[in-house]
Amino acid sequence: MNKHISYKLSQLFVEDVAVSEITESLRTPFYVYSRTTIKDNFHRFKRSIEGFDGLICYSVKANSNLSVLETIAKLGGGADVVSLGEYKRALRAGVDPKKVVFSGVGKQDFEIAETLKSSLLQFNIESISELELINKVASGLNKQAPIAFRVNPDIDAGTHENISTGKADNKFGIPIINAKEIYEYASKLNGIKIVGVDVHIGSQISNLNAFRQTFENLVNLINDLKKLNIDLENIDIGGGLGIKYTDDDIEPDLQEYGTLVRQILGNLNCRIIFEPGRFIVGNSGILVTKVLYKKKSQNKNFLITDAGMNDFSRTALYGAAHRLIPLSKEKSGEAEFFDVVGPVCETTDTFLKNYLVEKAEEGDFLAFLDVGAYGAVLSSEYNTRPLVPEIMVYEKRYEMVRARPTYEEIFDKEVMPNWE
DSSP: OOTTEEEETTEEEETTEEHHHHHTTSOSOEEEEEHHHHHHHHHHHHHHTTTSOEEEEEEGGGOOOHHHHHHHHHTTOEEEESSHHHHHHHHHTTOOGGGEEEOOSOOOHHHHHHHHHHOOSEEEEOSHHHHHHHHHHHHHTTOOEEEEEEEEOOOOOSSOGGGBOSSTTSSSSEEGGGHHHHHHHHTTOTTEEEEEEEOOOBSSBOOHHHHHHHHHHHHHHHHHHHTTTOOOSEEEOOOOBOOOOSTTOOOOOHHHHHHHHHHHHTTSSOEEEEOOSHHHHGGGEEEEEEEEEEEEOSSOEEEEESOOTTTOOHHHHHOOOOOEEESBOOOOSOOEEEEEEOSSSSTTOEEEEEEEEOSOOTTOEEEEESOSSSSGGGOOOGGGOOOOOEEEEETTEEEEEEOOOOHHHHHTTOOOOOOO
């Protein structure tokens, strides 16, 4: 836990708000975020990259709640977006469009056109087909699109295969071995203005050697491009820094990371763009849930919670493990091993297996830690379970920043045609 999510007199607090105060007025499950934690993480990252021209473009996909984006915008941060919807969210929250990079392998013509009309820092292009579409759209608007190519360095970042993005068999980017000729081709297109290069090798990375290899490959490419009179303004090195989810997880040294960037890329007279997401918001959030039932089977003890995989899917998607703690530590008694599961009708609706839970009874409240990234943003209404509320805490105050929809609001989005 970070210092803003901690116990005071045996009760769990987020900043200066007792979580039990929220459960008294709001049905679980719900997410709670610490605004101060987000601000602290942003400032920590910013301090680590002092000494060169750096821009933090927060990865919106990690947590796209408008209150989170507004917090980052007020700190001077930009945004890394992967859809027109995320782009519009970022602008709605006050992010300067000149600090927005548009990533993703599947940009569509209407997204490209609308973004170009409003402006952005750069498109991170992932294929020749995408390059040609952006050139066509930009030319039709009598504009030049600022672009960087996302290169794939074929480097194994040592992370989970479902969040690895920098190996040759991943769908992302153009092969770095072909980048020189692709840049040369792009330089001849009227609707294209080459401004940078981009790379992102994966998420939840703890070993900095993968970054070192990647940065060294970028230097070689940039020097090759200079020989073709292609000078870059921006080097976008993505995100990927891991955080501590379990007691055994190793966090990368942030200062060492900043030094690595400074030593290898800092003398190229380029702006360095960073796309942290998980690092900024991951440890800022908890998911509060209630124990519905305790169940004993032949071989297992189960805790069935009111939070399900539709509310929080990281465990089902990645086999991720999150620490689970009680809202109150006043109870005494022996801890027991449980499989902690949700109510969704899927076997994968399992959060923890054989997990030692402090004495828990039906009706008790628990909190999953470090769910500020890839939590609510990945949720769905599977089993017609309404999206759960999100709460933002700042010092002694808290506000609901996304409400739980009513069933009527869910149904009103659908239509039953009159076929008679």
